[in-house]
Amino acid sequence: NRGAEDTARPTVALVVKTLNNQFFIDMEAGAQAAADSLGLELIVQAPEREIDVERQMQIVENLIQRDVKVLMLVPNGSKEIVPAVVKANTAKIPVVVVDSRVDGATLKAAGGTVATFIGSDNEDGGRMAGAYLIERLAGSAKVAVLEGVPGHETADARLRGFRKALIGSAGMQIVASQPANMERDQAFNVTQNILQAHPDITALFACNDVMALGALEAIAAAGKGGAISIVGFDAQDDARKAITEKRMAATIAQNPREMGRLAVITSYRIIKGESVPAEQPVAISLVR
Amino acid sequence: MRGIVAGREAGTALGLIVLCAGLWIATPYFATAANLTNVAEQSAIVGVIAIGMTFVILTGGIDLSVGSLVALVGVVIGSALQRGVPVIAAIALGLLAGIVTGALNGLMITRGPLPPFIATLGMMSVARGVALMLSDGRPISGFPQGLRALATSDVFGIPAPVVLMLALYLLAYLLLTRTVFGRYMYAIGGNEEATALAGVNVGLWKSVVYAISGLSAGVCAVLLVARLNSAQPIAGIGYELDAIAAVVIGGTSLLGGSGSVIGTLIGALIMSVLRNGLNLLGVSSYLQQVAIGVVIIAAVLIDMALRRRVQRSSL
Amino acid sequence: MRGIVAGREAGTALGLIVLCAGLWIATPYFATAANLTNVAEQSAIVGVIAIGMTFVILTGGIDLSVGSLVALVGVVIGSALQRGVPVIAAIALGLLAGIVTGALNGLMITRGPLPPFIATLGMMSVARGVALMLSDGRPISGFPQGLRALATSDVFGIPAPVVLMLALYLLAYLLLTRTVFGRYMYAIGGNEEATALAGVNVGLWKSVVYAISGLSAGVCAVLLVARLNSAQPIAGIGYELDAIAAVVIGGTSLLGGSGSVIGTLIGALIMSVLRNGLNLLGVSSYLQQVAIGVVIIAAVLIDMALRRRVQRSSL
Amino acid sequence: MTTPGMFTLRMRGIRKSFPGVLALAGVDLDVRRGEVHVLLGENGAGKSTLMKILSGAVARDAGTIEIDGRASALASPREARDAGIAIIHQELALVPEMTVAENIFLGRAPTRFGLLDQPRMVREATTFLSRLGANIDPGQRVAALSIAQRQLVEIARALSLNARILIMDEPTSALTDRESQRLFATISGLTAQGTAIVYISHRLDEIFAIGDRITVLRDGRNVATQEVRSADRRDLIRLMANRDVDEVVTPIPRRHGAARLRVEGLCHGRTLHDVSFSVHSGEIVGFAGLLGAGRTEIARAIFGLEPFDQGRILVDERPLAIRSPRDAIAAGIGFVTEDRKREGLVLSRSVRDNIALPILERLARLGIVRRAEEQTTAESSVRELNIRTPSVGQLAQNLSGGNQQKIVLAKWLATGARILFLDEPTRGIDVGSKAEIYLLINELAAAGVAIVLMSSDLPEVLALSDRVLVMREGRVAGEFTRAEANAERVMACAVGV
Ligand SMILES: Nc1ncnc2c1ncn2[C@@H]1O[C@H](COP(=O)(O)OP(=O)(O)OP(=O)(O)O)[C@@H](O)[C@H]1O
Ligand SMILES: Nc1ncnc2c1ncn2[C@@H]1O[C@H](COP(=O)(O)OP(=O)(O)OP(=O)(O)O)[C@@H](O)[C@H]1O
Ligand SMILES: [Mg+2]
């Protein structure tokens, strides 16, 4: 029964980092909407763990077997995914990279190519968050940072950006920087513990909103609500809500829906044989 | 025998004391009332699951599904609340889901019969998937204050979650030491065949044990949702390992048949004191992992050594 | 005994056949040469770890540290290569690291004596931390082609990793069935006390088994580094569960003393065929988790049922 | 060729204490080349501990061991084996999942070019087994063997070591006469070649049959060592028990009531064929038979452990469907199993917990165990069967073999079953306690309990049973009243001539 398979509608695939994360669920939604309007068959797949490059590579390999027309990819590892991209190339499947970049040098060295990159830079986002806190707190504050999974690229990029932003202003002092593995409950505990050692922090940056929201609850529980400016990342619905309620200072919006939409439209144009720009930046914005 | 059990816990307790003493010296922030309250509160989450896990391990089994059950129950409660179900009813519904899933584990294990490891490993994956489907992978939030109170209110300064945990441990202790069911758990873990030959309905009691494990995962979910003011489909990942670690650090044998729930409580405290201390000391995230591993091993080593000593000197 | 072992594998094999047949009907993309090669290649990673895990579990133990060892060995190899160490030397160094860490597990377990679960749980955390420290948490990449070839080259169209895996399984099979060491593993798992009374140096052999597990984690790391052309300190998370699942699906008892490495190979194939099929069918990633859980349970159920049948008819 | 009389083995001042117990308080033992040296003593006297020390399984606290005048540490089983010492453990030490042959050669399997030599292993195993007259397939898994068959495997293993000093710790406790005789023949063969044998048994007849010298232990101390020729049965018993024991069982006069248990046409696979019998209240029915004749299988089937293919079971003339031990116990049936380690005890739990296990519901109110009552119940059973243990809180695994057996008995007596299956009830139990247990069995019968006695110890069966049923290859081959029954007839019927 091949019926399901050979519909007239061409099939394209979107492989994201994980679907346990709101950011990529939104990206999927944006992509799905576009795919429906353009009459494309869309497959969305992801590993269970956001940090599992090897699983993602397997998924790509498997989808190559299914000969999709275009592969949209949010790499879990900028260098590690290159062999998979090359496999797609050899299978004549155009690769559209979304949100996180594939390492250019490695790609060239391996003789691989990507059709285009759609997205924004996590490091810029981190810098933006840092700049905002400096402005908001007049360049002087004791800052706590919630790191992501140790060794995970996305979080590390955001962290790098944030740290760079703070280098300029001596008044901004990072007194604690601890991992909470992108998880809400761990963020709660770690924040609670940091507050014990540093009751006087006035700012907190979390590498994603999930952690920011966990920290928010811990700070509220400690009766310090409002006294500490919290900045998150990803602009999840809950975070936006917390900001309008003035319980959180700001978050960085990368607009995943737009990325998803743009990725599918680009894929459509590639199928149609049109040429597409190598870079399609999606604006980052500070939500405050 | 009393002596030996006491000795067993003494071993774990010593581990905890050593750890606390170390931290007390190392940082001024540790031994404050506020911080100790924190630690107790943080131990409640895994502490509660560890109760059910102790029962399961005592009978010679294991339950890998608890982490996913925390997520599933949380999502059930969350979506119930969203649909305007009153808090009490929502919680009841969630706990029921926990019990049923746990009983399902029990059924697979006793009727299959499947090795507990496999049955619960499968359930771990299934429950997680269902939780994600129910919630579309999105966290559910915005709950009535009634729920939140579970996490924020306190009794004479002791946080509600801690009180709840201690109450449950007392209950579990009595269950294990005073009731027929408790004896059966030890007997089943010690020699299932002989126990069945003594006319004990092993299948039934084992299923009950897994149902209880599901329930304690459910209670943990309630605490977590109240604490984070949000129900997450990816909550509880890795909790099973923390819980098992707490149980084994607490001196319960993975072969079943011997152990105690008091030991488990101490084991759970060791884990959260350690994490708390590492944060207070601002240890680098990489070094933290090393430290955690070392302490787990050290704790059990101390325990073992002391236990041998106790047995020798129990003349 | 032979009969039963055969029967045991027949059960798992049947599970695999049913699965493949189902996929063959469900999608035209499954039964292609290219895809099957692809599946075999994907099974190599966990398949190799599962060999050492089979040994460990046969002796009645467990090794939770393999996932972290994969990362540690990978990082060792990576940084060696960066410092310009020749590929062969770097690989040797990495494998040595794997063996030593494994032997360390063995020492803790036999000399401590610590429960394998605790010793390897601790090591899981320590090894991960060390891997992160060695690499500053950053992936290491940019290696000579020699290494990459391990992943890309093939023998008569069969990818090198698959050839390597099959060779190792053959070796392990002979070791288990034809050598004294092999019998010791079964004996230790079946009745450690009796084996010691028979004059077998149980402590030594158990340590060797954990060293082998460390080695097979090391080999897996080599394959992984070659495959991703990069060494990641966060690689291998969760591999221990996949490996254990493969072993148990393969019909090896977690109580130790009975099982076979052939079963494990089939178990590993079941896992990767399943994942491949779910991708080909474009099943939603939430539903995938449910399906994986269900299949793990179903596979073992089929296996159990068939094994009972075999044993009954073997009277 | 060394002169007889020269010492092969000399143990001096061996001490060993366990938590709460002084097992050995300075024991001496001299064993000559080519002799069968009998170790005699009550349950818990320290016999096995002494032998575990000799075989390197247990470390002594103090004392010296000389072999042929050379002091030996014997710090590990390996060392002991290399010193030419082999042991048949009282608590069978086999690997259930492995084959008979693999168990026999465990730790020293024959190899060729580093690879296992399976065929040779099987060949040699077969020869040793057949030397004992045991027709056991070397390729069979030990888990599938009956307790008696396992004992034969242990013996074969010890023989295959062709040691200079061979320790036999109650080798015949589960064997029937026939196998025992074969064993004795083997033993005299060995002693003729100069092998020294240390022999432990609670069956005094055996001792007089094969022993050369006897050493009696009591409470971990030497009481006496003497020639068997000059030994007198009653004296030995007095030396062991430190009191007079009346061995002759005088059946208490009793009336047999209605049929309590009636079994009709019981069939189970290849082990049971059309077995029918009935037991009346106050009656003791003995089952005799060769090893593997199917006695245990009958009990297992009736107790709901083996779903049987055909047949009916009637309790008090009412047909019952017994699907599990639970059903059986509910119907007032008790079953003292022959394999105490696997089926009888939870070794990791206390004596108290083991005795209370089947009656916990009764000892509880609203699911709460009434601990005082539990304690008294346990203590009274311990007194009744004088089980040797520091306290009822002691773990079962720390008791001596015989005392463990007594716990199993105590457990089932406590249930107050009205129909009682006793499978090898006195396996490994000392003379004194045996007499007490015989008395107990008689009293139970007198109190109206219907008792089924399955034992490989024929004298025991003959002494206690009102009727004796003889099993042969899963069939009831004959039935004798107390008057008709005697050793010759029963054996003849069991063997089938
Ligand atoms: N591992 C142990 N821990 C504690 N006590 C022990 C242990 N092993 C033996 N004992 C005690 O040492 C004493 C001697 O035991 P042993 O097994 O030597 O007796 P035995 O003479 O072999 O008795 P039996 O005739 O019943 O086999 C007993 O009181 C027993 O309870
Ligand atoms: N626990 C058991 N598991 C598997 N097979 C058994 C078991 N017990 C007995 N058998 C088998 O059933 C048959 C009958 O053995 P059974 O034990 O009933 O004989 P028996 O008359 O009790 O003699 P003995 O108990 O001295 O061996 C034998 O072939 C034996 O191998
Ligand atoms: Mg003994």
Ligand SMILES: [Mg+2]
């Ligand atoms: Mg029998």
